[in-house]
Amino acid sequence: xxxxxxxxxxxxxxxxxxxxxxxxxxxxxxxxxxxxxxxxxxxxxxxxxxxxxxxxxxxxxxxxxxxxxxxxxxxxxxxxxxxxxxxxxxxxxxxxxxxxxxxxxxxxxxxxxxxxxxxxxxxxxxxxxxxxxxxxxxxxxxxxxxxxxxxxxxxxxxxxxxxxxxxxxxxxxxxxxxxxxxxxxxxxxxxxxxxxxxxxxxxxxxxxxxxxxxxxxxxxxxxxxxxxxxxxxxxxxxxxxxxxxxxxx
Amino acid sequence: xxxxxxxxxxxxxxxxxxxxxxxxxxxxxxxxxxxxxxxxxxxxxxxxxxxxxxxxxxxxxxxxxxxxxxxxxxxxxxxxxxxxxxxxxxxxxxxxxxxxxxxxxxxxxxxxxxxxxxxxxxxxxxxxxxxxxxxxxxxxxxxxxxxxxxxxxxxxxxxxxxxxxxxxxxxxxxxxxxxxxxxxxxxxxxxxxxxxxxxxxxxxxxxxxxxxxxxxxxxxxxxxxxxxxxxxxxxxxxxxxxxxxxxxxxxxxxxxxxxxxxxxxxxxxxxxxxxxxxxxxxxxxxxxxxxxxxxxxxxxxxxxxxxxxxxxxxxxxxxxxxxxxxxxxxxxxxxxxxxxxxxxxxxxxxxxxxxxxxxxxxxxxxxxxxxxxxxxxxxxxxxxxxxxxxxxxxxxxxxxxxxxxxxxxxxxx
Numbered sequence: 001x002x003x004x005x006x007x008x009x010x011x012x013x014x015x016x017x018x019x020x021x022x023x024x025x026x027x028x029x030x031x032x033x034x035x036x037x038x039x040x041x042x043x044x045x046x047x048x049x050x051x052x053x054x055x056x057x058x059x060x061x062x063x064x065x066x067x068x069x070x071x072x073x074x075x076x077x078x079x080x081x082x083x084x085x086x087x088x089x090x091x092x093x094x095x096x097x098x099x100x101x102x103x104x105x106x107x108x109x110x111x112x113x114x115x116x117x118x119x120x121x122x123x124x125x126x127x128x129x130x131x132x133x134x135x136x137x138x139x140x141x142x143x144x145x146x147x148x149x150x151x152x153x154x155x156x157x158x159x160x161x162x163x164x165x166x167x168x169x170x171x172x173x174x175x176x177x178x179x180x181x182x183x184x185x186x187x188x189x190x191x192x193x194x195x196x197x198x199x200x201x202x203x204x205x206x207x208x209x210x211x212x213x214x215x216x217x218x219x220x221x222x223x224x225x226x227x228x229x230x231x232x233x234x235x236x237x238x239x240x241x242x243x244x245x246x247x248x249x
Numbered sequence: 250x251x252x253x254x255x256x257x258x259x260x261x262x263x264x265x266x267x268x269x270x271x272x273x274x275x276x277x278x279x280x281x282x283x284x285x286x287x288x289x290x291x292x293x294x295x296x297x298x299x300x301x302x303x304x305x306x307x308x309x310x311x312x313x314x315x316x317x318x319x320x321x322x323x324x325x326x327x328x329x330x331x332x333x334x335x336x337x338x339x340x341x342x343x344x345x346x347x348x349x350x351x352x353x354x355x356x357x358x359x360x361x362x363x364x365x366x367x368x369x370x371x372x373x374x375x376x377x378x379x380x381x382x383x384x385x386x387x388x389x390x391x392x393x394x395x396x397x398x399x400x401x402x403x404x405x406x407x408x409x410x411x412x413x414x415x416x417x418x419x420x421x422x423x424x425x426x427x428x429x430x431x432x433x434x435x436x437x438x439x440x441x442x443x444x445x446x447x448x449x450x451x452x453x454x455x456x457x458x459x460x461x462x463x464x465x466x467x468x469x470x471x472x473x474x475x476x477x478x479x480x481x482x483x484x485x486x487x488x489x490x491x492x493x494x495x496x497x498x499x500x501x502x503x504x505x506x507x508x509x510x511x512x513x514x515x516x517x518x519x520x521x522x523x524x525x526x527x528x529x530x531x532x533x534x535x536x537x538x539x540x541x542x543x544x545x546x547x548x549x550x551x552x553x554x555x556x557x558x559x560x561x562x563x564x565x566x567x568x569x570x571x572x573x574x575x576x577x578x579x580x581x582x583x584x585x586x587x588x589x590x591x592x593x594x595x596x597x598x599x600x601x602x603x604x605x606x607x608x609x610x611x612x613x614x615x616x617x618x619x620x621x622x623x624x625x626x627x628x629x630x631x632x633x634x635x636x637x638x639x640x641x642x643x644x645x646x647x648x649x650x651x652x653x654x655x656x657x658x659x660x661x662x
Contacts, residue, residue, distance in 0.1 A: 193638065
């Protein structure tokens with residue numbers, strides 16, 4: 001099973017866009033960002049010194065429901081802390097993030113959105129980077145399932161997720177903070193700590209934070225750390241965009 | 250002017266009353282309370298007079314609404330929620346996928362455990378650790394057929410921002426969804442409590458005997474030793490659907506905790522009438538005897554506690570360069586213990602504090618009755634960098650203390 005596949009700026013009319021596909025969980029998300037834009041509506045009700053962040057999630061085959069409203073709130077909370085809404089040109093304007101779930105197993109009423117939450121988070125951070133929205137840092141996220149025997153499954157498929165005793169989504173900033181944690185199911189604190197360790201290893205590799213580049217990997221993390229994945233995607237994109245310049249040099 | 254002439258003794262003071270200061274400079278106001286100058290000898294206390302890990306006074310009252318199957322009013326400080334639970338019957342004939350997927354699974358009745366004694370208190374039920382497989386089977390009914398339908402309404406004029414009669418706001422929708430997914434993931438309600446069975450008469454002698462005994466419809470004959478014969482002819486004819494309506498009638502912060510506590514209290518109060526399938530009328534018939542109605546036997550008592558993080562540095566949210574990385578963060582935490590505190594985790598934030606706390610933590614914990622083990626049912630943290638592993642451990646401990654309090658309150662109500 002390969003790692004995630006992402007591309008920057010697939011949409012030409014949006015300020016920034018990204019598509020993200022995770023083969024393990026089967027989620028495929030297309031996201032666009034428009035920022036800064038003038039928002040209609042009453043402005044005096046909102047914080048005047050900050051940008052307004054709007055997130056819209058559209059499931060693939062159904063109209064959005066209460067589950068989408070909930071996940072939009074989660075995304076807004078996490079992204080609101082990363083986006084520097086007080087930089088020049090942003091206060092009183094809007095950052096509109098639209099995420100379309102292109103491919104994933106149907107999410108029924110009241111069931112968990114957690115399996116595709118990392119894909120939504122990654123798509124939005126990549127789209128924000130592609131729109132050059134000022135950010136204080138980036139982040140990476142992962143989903144882990146713990147089955148009834150206490151075994152941790154990384155990036156579970158939908159059947160694994162349904163059978164799991166608990167599901168956890170953790171997002172770590174590029175500086176190593178725990179930005180977001182969403183856990184549900186029955187578990188104890190020790191399990192959560194194991195999940196935390198594992199998720200940190202998946203997002204940042206197992207080396208101590210702050211060491212640059214070469215990351216020593218443990219045997220249970222078989223892929224590149226996800227933080228590096230976000231970085232590489234942007235790097236590749238810039239490399240392609242500036243190919244003419246690099247060639248000329 | 251006359252007024253200046255009459256009061257020459259006291260010069261006009263350039264000070265604001267506390268309430269105005271609180272409105273103009275909310276951040277500085279709360280910070281001044283939490284970190285009083287060392288000379289003043291005052292303890293660090295929140296603007297509302299509580300210690301950082303102190304919850305507001307909670308009270309609960311059940312059974313106030315007579316037309317519901319179960320109801321509760323829960324008050325947490327100035328936040329109040331009313332929850333009413335109404336049970337309606339869903340015939341299996343009306344479920345499109347029923348005949349295909351579930352109608353005749355012969356193994357299902359055998360797997361069922363004997364039903365709880367109706368006199369048992371719902372809070373003291375046994376734990377389900379041993380019967381994992383059975384529970385999975387059990388729970389799929391509730392999720393597949395949406396047997397629990399919670400709905401939360403904020404459009405009651407509960408706070409100035411919410412206009413009565415408006416469509417449900419994104420916040421209300423999100424809360425409804427959280428309650429539904431917590432009901433599903435905590436598996437609080439047992440699906441067997443919601444099943445209405447039909448016992449096809451098999452003309453055996455023990456069948457008649459069973460009716461003489463003062464037993465419930467659901468009590469499987471597996472108990473009295475004839476399970477093999479009888480279980481073949483039992484089938485589910487209908488389900489109870491529980492409509493759980495929550496109205497927040499006053500909102501002063503922390504709506505999720507109060508809504509969830511109201512749901513818990515109302516579910517503990519819920520009584521379903523004895524119902525059975527009447528083959529002659531081809532309808533579900535309910536007994537109107539109150540003595541035959543039975544309470545739901547809930548699995549455990551998951552209690553929710555919410556926290557907000559207040560940062561001393563008002564700009565920490567948006568100053569790009571200042572945000573320290575996780576390593577530095579730990580060093581700062583060290584220095585915290587020695588001297589100046591930089592952030593406070595406030596339990597049960599009220600409306601004023603919620604506006605100042607970007608980072609939220611919500612924990613739902615349960616304590617297993619037998620071995621006293623702590624089970625976390627939901628752990629959410631969003632919107633900030635302050636709460637990491639160590640702080641989380643402390644919050645879990647606070648939540649466990651809260652579990653004890655709520656358990657006590659719900660027992661007494």
